[in-house]
Amino acid sequence: MANEAIKEIAGQDYKWGFNSVIESDVVPAGLNEDVIRMISAKKVEPEWLLEWRLKAYRHWLTMKEPHWANIHYAPIDYQAIRYYAAPKKKTSIKSMDEVDPEIRATFEKLGISLQEQERLSGIAVDAVLDSVSVATTFKDKLKEVGVIFCSFSEAVREHPELIRQYLGTVVPQKDNFYAALNSAVFTDGSFCYIPKGVRCPMELSTYFRINASETGQFERTLIVAEEGAYVSYLEGCTAPMRDENQLHAAVVELVALDNAQIKYSTIQNWYPGDKNGKGGIYNFVTKRGLCKGVNSKISWTQVETGSSITWKYPSCILKGDNSVGEFYSVALANNYQQADTGTKMIHVGKNTKSTIVSKGISAGHGQNSYRGMVKILQGATGARNYSQCDSLLMSETCGAHTFPNIEVNDTSAQMEHEATTSKISDDQLFYCKSRGLSAEDAVSMIVNGFCKQVFKELPMEFAVEAQKLLSVSLEGAVG
Amino acid sequence: MLEIKNLQASVGDKPILKGITLSIKKGEVHAIMGPNGSGKSTLANVLAGREGYTVTGGEAHLDSKNLFDLTPEQRAGEGVFLAFQYPVEIPGVTNNYFMKSALNAVRKYRGQPELDAMDFLKLIKEKAKTVEMPEPMLSRFVNDGFSGGEKKRNEILQMAVLEPKLCILDETDSGLDIDALQIVSKGINALRSPERGFIVVTHYQRLLNYVKPDYVHVLSGGRIVKSGGKELALELEQKGYSWLEPAKAAV
Numbered sequence: 149m150a151n152e153a154i155k156e157i158a159g160q161d162y163k164w165g166f167n168s169v170i171e172s173d174v175v176p177a178g179l180n181e182d183v184i185r186m187i188s189a190k191k192v193e194p195e196w197l198l199e200w201r202l203k204a205y206r207h208w209l210t211m212k213e214p215h216w217a218n219i220h221y222a223p224i225d226y227q228a229i230r231y232y233a234a235p236k237k238k239t240s241i242k243s244m245d246e247v248d249p250e251i252r253a254t255f256e257k258l259g260i261s262l263q264e265q266e267r268l269s270g271i272a273v274d275a276v277l278d279s280v281s282v283a284t285t286f287k288d289k290l291k292e293v294g295v296i297f298c299s300f301s302e303a304v305r306e307h308p309e310l311i312r313q314y315l316g317t318v319v320p321q322k323d324n325f326y327a328a329l330n331s332a333v334f335t336d337g338s339f340c341y342i343p344k345g346v347r348c349p350m351e352l353s354t355y356f357r358i359n360a361s362e363t364g365q366f367e368r369t370l371i372v373a374e375e376g377a378y379v380s381y382l383e384g385c386t387a388p389m390r391d392e393n394q395l396h397a398a399v400v401e402l403v404a405l406d407n408a409q410i411k412y413s414t415i416q417n418w419y420p421g422d423k424n425g426k427g428g429i430y431n432f433v434t435k436r437g438l439c440k441g442v443n444s445k446i447s448w449t450q451v452e453t454g455s456s457i458t459w460k461y462p463s464c465i466l467k468g469d470n471s472v473g474e475f476y477s478v479a480l481a482n483n484y485q486q487a488d489t490g491t492k493m494i495h496v497g498k499n500t501k502s503t504i505v506s507k508g509i510s511a512g513h514g515q516n517s518y519r520g521m522v523k524i525l526q527g528a529t530g531a532r533n534y535s536q537c538d539s540l541l542m543s544e545t546c547g548a549h550t551f552p553n554i555e556v557n558d559t560s561a562q563m564e565h566e567a568t569t570s571k572i573s574d575d576q577l578f579y580c581k582s583r584g585l586s587a588e589d590a591v592s593m594i595v596n597g598f599c600k601q602v603f604k605e606l607p608m609e610f611a612v613e614a615q616k617l618l619s620v621s622l623e624g625a626v627g
Numbered sequence: 628m629l630e631i632k633n634l635q636a637s638v639g640d641k642p643i644l645k646g647i648t649l650s651i652k653k654g655e656v657h658a659i660m661g662p663n664g665s666g667k668s669t670l671a672n673v674l675a676g677r678e679g680y681t682v683t684g685g686e687a688h689l690d691s692k693n694l695f696d697l698t699p700e701q702r703a704g705e706g707v708f709l710a711f712q713y714p715v716e717i718p719g720v721t722n723n724y725f726m727k728s729a730l731n732a733v734r735k736y737r738g739q740p741e742l743d744a745m746d747f748l749k750l751i752k753e754k755a756k757t758v759e760m761p762e763p764m765l766s767r768f769v770n771d772g773f774s775g776g777e778k779k780r781n782e783i784l785q786m787a788v789l790e791p792k793l794c795i796l797d798e799t800d801s802g803l804d805i806d807a808l809q810i811v812s813k814g815i816n817a818l819r820s821p822e823r824g825f826i827v828v829t830h831y832q833r834l835l836n837y838v839k840p841d842y843v844h845v846l847s848g849g850r851i852v853k854s855g856g857k858e859l860a861l862e863l864e865q866k867g868y869s870w871l872e873p874a875k876a877a878v
Contacts, residue, residue, distance in 0.1 A: 575715045578677050579714070582675050582703055582707075583733075584729050585728060598718065
């Protein structure tokens with residue numbers, strides 16, 4: 149019974165598969181130095197940044213696509229991808245009224261009407277549609293306290309010294325295959341700078357949305373929190389139906405100086421492909437935070453329900469003494485989705501602490517892997533780590549895999565690791581049903597209960613959205 | 628209120644219930660006793676609609692509704708409540724949230740307005756007192772880390788919240804020490820009403836010292852082999868079941 153109900157529930161279609169008609173300004177498919185020069189020229193970038201891109205590209209040419217992850221897919225033809233697309237009707241936008249009505253309609257379908265957001269929720273939205281930022285709200289309010297929150301391109305123009313100082317300092321150009329590719333061709337993204345001692349007065353939120361067909365998305369995000377600063381950053385995304393696989397290779401870099409705190413939350417709902425595993429986004433992302441200063445803290449929370457393939461390990465380098473790294477994750481792999489996700493916690497400073505809580509849900513033919521690395525360097529005295537990896541299996545054909553790696557080079561370290569694997573049992577389902585709950589509500593309740601530890605780390609409104617998303621991803625017509 | 632006619636049910640290919648006929652009127656408490664494997668728990672589970680049991684014949688009507696036409700959640704809406712022998716744990720879901728969702732689901736089914744958080748909180752606090760459940764337990768995860776006694780009290784609390792017409796208690800006394808048994812019995816007695824019927828499935832007489840039944844039925848080999856008043860339970864306590872078992876009686 150449990151299996152049948154779950155099978156039906158898990159057989160839910162992707163609800164947000166619509167496609168807006170917006171004229172795109174696209175570069176022909178393929179990648180070479182001319183394409184990179186063209187991207188850089190279109191964005192009117194300084195010479196140093198073009199050189200930076202070219203250096204990354206030249207190195208990328210010598211690199212091999214990684215295949216150590218527990219994911220399987222047909223070879224990607226990097227020459228078949230178009231590396232740049234921008235909505236045509238762009239110029240500097242001063243108010244929401246100037247935003248393309250089509251784009252606004254898209255946001256409304258997503259339930260994030262900017263006007264609503266602006267008026268009601270107090271969240272500043274830097275909306276990335278395809279690769280160019282369309283509108284940024286609340287900028288003035290942030291300006292008052294000295295917070296910079298803008299598109300990456302704008303930051304390159306307006307704050308080149310900051311970009312130059314921090315770009316690539318956490319994820320170097322040569323870090324890995326996808327990071328190198330991103331460094332060469334990134335088109336836009338977000339930049340956020342919190343000055344010394346400032347607590348950012350609102351949650352900063354960016355909604356991403358892939359829009360042009362066959363366009364790889366190469367976002368680049370950089371967040372810098374100066375001494376004693378605090379910021380909570382939210383990133384959420386949904387994407388329209390697509391038959392071709394789309395490559396998404398973003399890079400996110402976080403830098404926290406002395407006593408600074410960065411909380412980075414993600415809800416990822418890219419198109420996961422259809423029931424037979426056709427289509428869907430390849431989400432190959434490099435996210436890393438550097439706790440550079442003493443007592444700094446970086447916290448990653450992610451809810452990954454979308455993408456056909458996820459390859460993602462938001463990590464922390466705990467360099468400052470007493471710094472803290474956290475990783476809270478819910479990853480759902482339904483139908484033929486494959487997720488290989490986890491984190492790296494690199495303890496460098498003294499008395500550094502890290503916490504890892506990973507919840508993997510597998511349904512249909514989904515394959516979910518947790519891959520983690522906790523590394524205690526020599527001299528990182530008093531380091532502590534707590535890791536917990538739980539897997540929930542919802543079908544006979546899905547899989548849960550755990551690859552925890554622990555490397556301890558300092559005898560004073562304290563490590564804890566817990567792991568569980570469970571199923572939604574017939575007994576649990578019947579118990580709920582005998583109390584009047586439908587199978588659908590019961591499954592949703594049990595799954596949300598399983599994810600509780602992670603959801604409570606999300607900002608309130610995001611937590612509600614995450615629960616809804618998880619229910620929707622698993623809901624269906626249950627008799 | 629509940630009319631069971633010639634009910635037959637099997638688990639897999641194995642027939643367990645071989646023709647049960649039982650009539651329960653509003654306000655009555657019927658105890659179902661019998662040896663292990665006689666079909667007591669099967670009867671409880673079949674009435675509540677658990678998967679894995681196949682009804683092969685007969686019917687069971689709760690007022691005008693044939694229970695076997697309804698899903699378990701519809702039966703709950705109609706007023707069937709099964710207190711589990713082994714209550715299930717649901718980690719991450721608080722007791723409060725679980726009961727509020729359940730109550731609102733059955734209220735919706737019954738065409739009653741749903742309760743908001745404040746009204747529910749008031750209700751649950753009041754009901755919790757009847758089973759001597761401390762308030763912090765309401766915020767704990769459903770049955771997660773509960774002792775045997777706490778789990779059973781939690782069942783009775785849910786019963787009190789959902790206000791069923793037909794309460795089925797499946798060996799609610801098993802695994803209870805005497806103090807817990809008294810609390811649970813008190814909770815059950817508080818729910819006795821002229822509008823509500825009870826089926827109390829139990830192995831032992833001791834629960835019936837506290838929850839006094841109107842009728843006692845002995846189930847053996849899938850049939851009711853003897854019915855009587857509460858004195859029958861005392862007789863069983865002295866003589867055991869063997870004298871009633873059809874196979875043995877024939878020997």
